[in-house]
Amino acid sequence: MRDEKLLNIAYKAIEKSKEKVSKDYYTLKYHLMPPVGFINDPNGFINIKGEYHLFYQFNPLYPEDKKAYWGHVKSTDLVNWQQLPIALCPSEWYETHGCYSGSAVNYKGIFTLMYTGNVKDSSGNRETYQCIAQSNDGVNFIKYENNPVIYNQPEGYTRHFRDPKVWKYGDMWYMVIGTQTVKEQGTALLYNSKDLFDWKLIGEVAGANTDKLSFLGYMWECPNLLNIDGKDVLIFCPQGVEKQGDLYNNRHQCGYLMGNLDYETGKLDYGDFVELDRGFEFYAPQITEDNKGRKLLIGWMGLPDEEESPTVKNGWLHCLTIVRELSIKNHRIIQNPVEEMKLLRKNRIEYNNIEIKSDNLKLDKINGDSYELICDFSWDIVSKFGIKFRCNKDCSEETVLYYDVEKEKLVLDRDKSGLSLKGIRKCKLKNHGNLKLHIFMDTSSIEAFVNDGEEVFTARIYPDKDSSGVTFFSEDGNVKLDIQYWEL
Structure with missing residues (x-):
């Protein structure tokens, strides 16, 4: 009873x-x-x-x-x-x-x-x-x-x-x-x-x-x-x-x-x-x-x-x-x-041989709040590069995952990710001249698998509903990039 x-x-x-x-x-x-x-x-x-x-x-x-x-x-x-x-x-x-x-x-x-x-x-x-x-x-x-x-x-x-x-x-x-x-x-x-x-x-x-x-x-x-x-x-x-x-x-x-x-x-x-x-x-x-x-x-x-x-x-x-x-x-x-997880994939989009030259880059239809994203970066000389997720128009809101080439550290920064939660997490990652990021974005979470699972970053984020942009960037040098994207 x-x-x-x-x-x-x-x-x-x-x-x-x-x-x-x-x-x-x-x-x-x-x-x-x-x-x-x-x-x-x-x-x-x-x-x-x-x-x-x-x-x-x-x-x-x-x-x-x-x-x-x-x-x-x-x-x-x-x-x-x-x-x-x-x-x-x-x-x-x-x-x-x-x-x-x-x-x-x-x-x-x-x-x-x-x-x-x-x-x-x-x-x-x-x-x-x-x-x-x-x-x-x-x-x-x-x-x-x-x-x-x-x-x-x-x-x-x-x-x-x-x-x-x-x-x-x-x-x-x-x-x-x-x-x-x-x-x-x-x-x-x-x-x-x-x-x-x-x-x-x-x-x-x-x-x-x-x-x-x-x-x-x-x-x-x-x-x-x-x-x-x-x-x-x-x-x-x-x-x-x-x-x-x-x-x-x-x-x-x-x-x-x-x-x-x-x-x-x-x-x-x-x-x-x-x-x-x-x-x-x-x-x-x-x-x-x-x-x-x-x-x-x-x-x-x-x-x-x-x-x-x-x-x-x-x-x-x-x-x-x-x-x-x-x-x-x-x-x-x-x-x-x-x-x-591939069973959830819809509407595949692919970009190959994209080059980012010390700049910010947005790509057509790469955005949203629920998606899977695979990015293969390669480089010779660059100081920093990465991805800004869940961005609003003026980038006052964003979650950033980037590689600091000089320090050989991968960094997840959610200081501007939206409501409540802030902070930065880092891990040591050897510079081999290439980096694979496999991202699962959901409305209030991100999971990032690095170099086929060598490292993983998991986090809750609470951006505004309209913060759906994705920006790729590099600083002090160029990176090449291949992208696969699916809505989930």
Whole structure:
């Protein structure tokens, strides 16, 4: 009965505000976003029985109340998603303050979710429980009668113990979970189980309590542990990382360690920590392997504790990224938009051998607020070049992505991008005399894939509806340019 009551509250909130959200100009055209309210971590990303299913942290009551449900969508092609009924709501004693993040597996043919139940008392003290819910039809999920399967945290760690990511290796199930030591250092723990219900702690995969990773903050959230092209990779979100030059400039970070995992000890023999996205809003990615063997990622285009957005007044906040395929090259993760994104393409326009000579250039029909753009630049001598997106007539509003040739840095500048959000993000990029930028623009977001996924910049922007211009430019030299453009 409590489930039914909470679901009714959620559906009434959706019905009340969905029209207002749909009429907001900043509503995205091809990115997943909440029907109303607040979206954050993607959860339970899985390819099962011929379909992709994706869940997400969802608060339909935002901003009046904080209730973490699990929203649910499915797709056959990763770009066209069908909204399904809410999968989980915080109805039981072990989840009174939210059904927090988790993952999905196919357990003997049964669609199974594992998630964190969050509880807080009147003084704000936290309890965290790892829980299971299962479905025979892929829509209606029944919580395990003996939940939780893990009560709170093991000795030596705090109640910040959440976000289980589960997978099978050999004959055993494994789970990596984010936590914090009693010394308030972030870490990730590895568990195993024969049956998903009885779990044994193996040890720490890695942690900020080592000299090499001591800078990696007080809590690690949303871990994923997977094998990509023969390398074991721990992707996670460390909180409390201090800024270091161009690195770690966001409120909270997301990155990875790569090496080889010892399943007996739980230890990862890792190299350096590397940021996964160089932009402003990227957090809590969820990764799955599909029936084609692809490693697929989708992330939250937002950050914890950041709610500054003009969409709040219209009753919604945040969105998810497009789905990306992961691979490894030169011991680095490469991210590229999934092939299926091509299904959205319309009205192709192409320009070849364009030359920009220390000037600004606008091209006919290259503009708008929802498009895909591929630009191949080449040069001999030039100091700076790039693209100005979402420009108004006098360029008082624009979002700029440019390459500083002398400093060998790629820069995303949204200081004049519109309402609310400002800032500059940079990354080091070797000067090879050519640069490929693959851009996905939506009404209030930009995702830029650099040199076939060598780097990625993700950001929310809120320009005026009339700011739809695109300008290409170079300074102190010439660049050559090939362009492909599609409406989306």
